[in-house]
Amino acid sequence: MTISDDDARRAAWRMAARIGFYALTCLIAVFFALPLLWLVTAPFDASPTYAVDVPEATLDNFAEINANPYAWGSMFNSIVLSIGTALFVVVGAALAAYALSRVRMPGRDALLYVLLLLSSVVTGTAAMVPLFLLVSEIGDSVHPALGIDSSFAVMLVMAGGLLPAGIFMLKDFVDTVPRSYEESARVFGASPLRILKDIVAPLIAPGLATIAVWTVVNVWGNFLVPFILLRDPGKQPAAVLMRTLYTESGQPNLALLSTFSLLYSLPVIAMYLYVSRKYGFRFHGGIKS
Amino acid sequence: MPNTSRHSDPSGVNDGPAAGAAAGTSHHGAVAVDPPLAAAAATDVVGLGRARAFAFVAPALLLIGVFLLFPALWTLYIGATDYERTGPKHVSPSFVGVGNYTDVLADPSFYNSLWLSLLFVGFSAVIGQNGLGFALAWSLRNVAGWVRRTVETLVLFAWILPGSVVAFLWIAMLDRDGGTVNALLGTPGLAWFVDYPMASLIIFNIWRGTAFSLMLYGAALSSVPPSQLETARLAGASGLQTLRDVVFPHIRGHALTNTLLITLWTFNDFTPFLLTAGGPGDDSEIVSVYVYNTAIRDGRLGYSGAISLLILVANVVLALLYLRMLRKRSVS
Numbered sequence A: 001m002t003i004s005d006d007d008a009r010r011a012a013w014r015m016a017a018r019i020g021f022y023a024l025t026c027l028i029a030v031f032f033a034l035p036l037l038w039l040v041t042a043p044f045d046a047s048p049t050y051a052v053d054v055p056e057a058t059l060d061n062f063a064e065i066n067a068n069p070y071a072w073g074s075m076f077n078s079i080v081l082s083i084g085t086a087l088f089v090v091v092g093a094a095l096a097a098y099a100l101s102r103v104r105m106p107g108r109d110a111l112l113y114v115l116l117l118l119s120s121v122v123t124g125t126a127a128m129v130p131l132f133l134l135v136s137e138i139g140d141s142v143h144p145a146l147g148i149d150s151s152f153a154v155m156l157v158m159a160g161g162l163l164p165a166g167i168f169m170l171k172d173f174v175d176t177v178p179r180s181y182e183e184s185a186r187v188f189g190a191s192p193l194r195i196l197k198d199i200v201a202p203l204i205a206p207g208l209a210t211i212a213v214w215t216v217v218n219v220w221g222n223f224l225v226p227f228i229l230l231r232d233p234g235k236q237p238a239a240v241l242m243r244t245l246y247t248e249s250g251q252p253n254l255a256l257l258s259t260f261s262l263l264y265s266l267p268v269i270a271m272y273l274y275v276s277r278k279y280g281f282r283f284h285g286g287i288k289s
Numbered sequence B: 001m002p003n004t005s006r007h008s009d010p011s012g013v014n015d016g017p018a019a020g021a022a023a024g025t026s027h028h029g030a031v032a033v034d035p036p037l038a039a040a041a042a043t044d045v046v047g048l049g050r051a052r053a054f055a056f057v058a059p060a061l062l063l064i065g066v067f068l069l070f071p072a073l074w075t076l077y078i079g080a081t082d083y084e085r086t087g088p089k090h091v092s093p094s095f096v097g098v099g100n101y102t103d104v105l106a107d108p109s110f111y112n113s114l115w116l117s118l119l120f121v122g123f124s125a126v127i128g129q130n131g132l133g134f135a136l137a138w139s140l141r142n143v144a145g146w147v148r149r150t151v152e153t154l155v156l157f158a159w160i161l162p163g164s165v166v167a168f169l170w171i172a173m174l175d176r177d178g179g180t181v182n183a184l185l186g187t188p189g190l191a192w193f194v195d196y197p198m199a200s201l202i203i204f205n206i207w208r209g210t211a212f213s214l215m216l217y218g219a220a221l222s223s224v225p226p227s228q229l230e231t232a233r234l235a236g237a238s239g240l241q242t243l244r245d246v247v248f249p250h251i252r253g254h255a256l257t258n259t260l261l262i263t264l265w266t267f268n269d270f271t272p273f274l275l276t277a278g279g280p281g282d283d284s285e286i287v288s289v290y291v292y293n294t295a296i297r298d299g300r301l302g303y304s305g306a307i308s309l310l311i312l313v314a315n316v317v318l319a320l321l322y323l324r325m326l327r328k329r330s331v332s
Helices: A005-044 A061-067 A071-102 A108-121 A124-141 A151-175 A180-187 A192-203 A205-221 A224-229 A238-247 A254-278 B017-024 B035-041 B049-078 B099-105 B108-140 B145-160 B163-173 B180-185 B197-221 B226-234 B239-268 B271-276 B287-297 B301-331
Strands: none
Touching (some): A005 A254, A005 B108, A005 B145, A005 B163, A005 B180, A005 B197, A061 A071, A071 A108, A071 A192, A071 A205, A071 A238, A124 A151, A124 A224, A124 B049, A124 B239, A124 B287, A124 B301, A151 A205, A151 A224, A180 A192, A205 A254, A238 A254, A238 B163, A254 B145, A254 B163, B049 B301, B099 B301, B108 B145, B108 B197, B108 B239, B108 B287, B145 B197, B163 B180, B163 B197, B163 B271, B197 B239, B197 B271, B239 B287, B239 B301
8 A cells, every 4th residue: 555645645744743842842941940040050150150050069159149138137127927827828828718608797708808809909019008007107196016017017017918818728628527526525525616626627637738838928928018018027928038139239240140049949849849749739639520 | 918819719708617507516514504605506607606705706806996997987987187297296196087088089190090900900910911810811721731830930930039029120120231131132221111111010010919910810710610611622613612612600709709809909009119119200100109109208197098089999999899700600
């Protein structure tokens, strides 16, 4: 049997399409990889420039971090802000999600609906003016520890913004916990708070971990809220300090900046790898069609 | 406010098993139940009671009320005053009614920022992220595992890294003298953020945000029945015909959801501030940067309060459209 011209032409055409397709895929991969290259090479380069090149390997740049008076402090501030906010969000969302799941309060669904709407509508852009004013006012008239330059105020502001979505996510987890455990615990006279802490919380641990990680990643990368509310460089988190490092010094110190970027990104990358290994970083049927 | 664009889409008001389980719960033998409480007890196995349930919800509601609801409402008042950050109008601002709004609506720099935001959202989100996200999801669905994983990981990295870091990576890449892009294109000395600020921001935001569309379309495409794709193939349909007649009807809802969400997020995105701060001049002063510049840099709080309210209204419209879509889809 001979292969007709037509078939041959079609095969060649398919081959060309395949090559073109892979070339395009490569091009897109390069587009996404290109900006990331510098983050990987410059920190280990003995004399980093803006150009990406094979580094003359060194770890000296990491010493630059020690030399900068604010670098480690800002990293520490980021940790404090992230963990503090995560505590508020996890505790607040757990209490609220539990009560909303177990007690049918009038207007519960409407409340959840409005909260979802609020949290997606009142963004940093829309709320920066009132938030700046609100925190200044609280600082002036209530207590300076809650005003501008207060890390505590930043935590509260960010927790307020993240709680609605946190409650949503957690309520799904609480809803799946069978009520029989709680009933038997109640027979033995455990208080509701105790039941939540000792029986429900361990059962929804994956949910609690999810919103904790989600909060930490959000706060860790957030620039606008601490940028507006924290003026003292000693209190600013890494997100805000980064900008200071490249805008306010005449000649940016690239060894410091690149190394700092890498260190500051590592926790996010680590969490991503952890989450994607454990759960797979995809939408699993979470989307209704 | 935290960057909500990262949240793993709670995808709507979901009653879930709560309602179903309510029917099956048992009675509490010895506990004396007052008649009005009997209905509540049918679901309330722990004996939380309405009062205590409210106490459980109160801390979260307090934080949300003070730092989310109140600022939104307060914008109404601030926008109606001539409040400033310093000076006499800081101490005793006066009420100017709709004065700020008429000023804003007569201000060419407001229209400039609105126009730039439209360009930014239209080209980077609606066309760029949507198109590239779908194209990648569609073309990668049958590709060898490692190729797909590599591309997906790269796209996701652009999305998960902190904004301050990616902003600086782009400043380095587009640098006038040593930047990678000028070296690759053979255009030494071209200052991208000065000569083409909006185009640079748009390309940046496509890079930054395509991950969400890629993941959403990836999930949506898996809902297209393979048998229908097979039928289309056997019937000799071309790629475009298959997309139009078989795939698109299945993912239309997802496409609309995706477009609304990325529009909302891109419109409110503040990362461009880290790249150009609105400059040069006001050539890239999109709305979010414009609010910052008038409020915090220039200190005109009342005036920028009026702009904030306009942004809030735009956000509410987008979010309501999105919620309506979700409800329509969960009904059908």
